[in-house]
Amino acid sequence: MAAGGSPLLEELLREHAPRVLGALARRCGDFSAAEDALQEALLAAHLEWPASGAPANPGGWLFRVGCRRLSDAQESEAARKRRESRAGEERTEVTADAATGEDELMVHDDTLLLFFTCCHPSLTTPSASALTLRALGGLTTAEIARAFLVPEATMAQRISRAKQTILDSGQPFALPAESERARRLEPVLQALYLMFNEGHLGSSGPGLVRVELSTEAIRLARLLRAAQPDDAEVAGLLALMLLTDARRPARTGPDGELVPLHEQDRSRWDRAAIVEGIELVSRALSRGAVGTYQLQAAIAALHDEAPSIDETDWPQVLALYRLLERATGNPMVTLNRIVAEAMVDGPARALESLAELEQDARIAGHFRMTVVRAHLCELAGDRERAIVEYRKAASGTANLPERGYLIAKAARLEAEGGG
Amino acid sequence: MKFMLMMHGTRKGWESMSSWTPAEFKAHIEFMIGFNAKLAAAGELVLAEGLDVPMNAKVIQAGKGGAPVVSDGPFPETKEFLAGFWIVDVPSLERAVAIAAAASAAPGPGGKPIPIPIELRAVGAAPPV
Numbered sequence: 224m225a226a227g228g229s230p231l232l233e234e235l236l237r238e239h240a241p242r243v244l245g246a247l248a249r250r251c252g253d254f255s256a257a258e259d260a261l262q263e264a265l266l267a268a269h270l271e272w273p274a275s276g277a278p279a280n281p282g283g284w285l286f287r288v289g290c291r292r293l294s295d296a297q298e299s300e301a302a303r304k305r306r307e308s309r310a311g312e313e314r315t316e317v318t319a320d321a322a323t324g325e326d327e328l329m330v331h332d333d334t335l336l337l338f339f340t341c342c343h344p345s346l347t348t349p350s351a352s353a354l355t356l357r358a359l360g361g362l363t364t365a366e367i368a369r370a371f372l373v374p375e376a377t378m379a380q381r382i383s384r385a386k387q388t389i390l391d392s393g394q395p396f397a398l399p400a401e402s403e404r405a406r407r408l409e410p411v412l413q414a415l416y417l418m419f420n421e422g423h424l425g426s427s428g429p430g431l432v433r434v435e436l437s438t439e440a441i442r443l444a445r446l447l448r449a450a451q452p453d454d455a456e457v458a459g460l461l462a463l464m465l466l467t468d469a470r471r472p473a474r475t476g477p478d479g480e481l482v483p484l485h486e487q488d489r490s491r492w493d494r495a496a497i498v499e500g501i502e503l504v505s506r507a508l509s510r511g512a513v514g515t516y517q518l519q520a521a522i523a524a525l526h527d528e529a530p531s532i533d534e535t536d537w538p539q540v541l542a543l544y545r546l547l548e549r550a551t552g553n554p555m556v557t558l559n560r561i562v563a564e565a566m567v568d569g570p571a572r573a574l575e576s577l578a579e580l581e582q583d584a585r586i587a588g589h590f591r592m593t594v595v596r597a598h599l600c601e602l603a604g605d606r607e608r609a610i611v612e613y614r615k616a617a618s619g620t621a622n623l624p625e626r627g628y629l630i631a632k633a634a635r636l637e638a639e640g641g642g
Numbered sequence: 643m644k645f646m647l648m649m650h651g652t653r654k655g656w657e658s659m660s661s662w663t664p665a666e667f668k669a670h671i672e673f674m675i676g677f678n679a680k681l682a683a684a685g686e687l688v689l690a691e692g693l694d695v696p697m698n699a700k701v702i703q704a705g706k707g708g709a710p711v712v713s714d715g716p717f718p719e720t721k722e723f724l725a726g727f728w729i730v731d732v733p734s735l736e737r738a739v740a741i742a743a744a745a746s747a748a749p750g751p752g753g754k755p756i757p758i759p760i761e762l763r764a765v766g767a768a769p770p771v
Binding site (some may be wrong): 347348350351371372373374375377378379380381383384387513623 | 670683685686731733
């Protein structure tokens, strides 16, 4: 096997990391200490396995090494306390008992608990995302820093602060009561969604899609769904990610430029992902209580199953956006609803709605609004105004592919008029 | 969300700094060092740098024949210039504003805030959520 970071070794480690972390945290009752111990165990595996070959029971191996690190850490902490106070304290010794260790690995699946811990309500969403990527995704701090485009030292501090915040909250490492879980799931879903979006549409810089982060978010959403299979919003989020990511191959052109939905080559969409996403969201919707992730997934599904923009079920899309608008009150949703409205009731009606939305200070002047206005003017046949609006929109975004697309759009309209 | 905080200096302000007492100057620098350390410890600091005086600046522009034209600038008569900047990565605009406000309150003569104007710009543009 190749040395160091061979893909197989990486995969093996990442597959076992969450389970081992759960077992370690259960052992010592301290998530933060367990996370440190796991990182050291992973490091040891990186050093030893390439030469000796992976052990027959990789999870058990990691758990034993992690336990040893935990007890070393406790020992030095106890020694420090003895020096300071001389008061002998009663403490539960963490020992590397191989047999019980493997039992713990077999019996408990702490995935859900780890999600709740990493996406603690007192953390900001970016911090929760970073910690989740490390604890459940098994990514290194350097990899997470690269994905979020911040220096490694910044990310290391963010993660260690996040762990400190969890520690300070004094919350035991235990599952919240059943009645609490839906509420506690909210920040978890939010963190995964941020991760996906950050990968799907980076807010700045030359790359439109940071694939790894999106792929990772999908992997984690699958993990969450396996741990909480009956939650309709978890299924909705996974479906939304799959249905959005399915279009990725057609979303960018050969030079990394943005290709909008209506110009995409639909034969390049990932059929398997679409089938899986549609099935997930259909089943989730049939359960009743419909949440916002399911609604967004349902809209994505309507787009994904349509053979062309004109054959899309726009009345249905519009109805779903209206529901979503009521549920979220988010002006971005209203803007999307207006685009759907243009397809159902025509651009004139949509332009009226847009004028209404301009009263909303949260979105007035935002370049997305200008993009929509340009698009509606184009649909309405007002070429001159469309060109002006596309140019104005282009100067309002720092996302380079998006900007390039808007400039090209204006130039094309101008050429059509001249020729 | 990443933000750039640009600390604007003025020629007048820069010149008046030479009349600060050493203690006032020390307090100002210590504030900046402590401020950056706090941002770093919070996992929010991407990059912070102070810039050399504008008198030593150059402006480079691609010339017609392919050779770049290098000139002095931004010009001795410039009244305002970029003195330094921070790039921070924070969850919200509110947090970025709070950081900028703290930076603006850096102590000057008599230990009172100068106050420094801080221009705040988002890096890139994402739709509001």
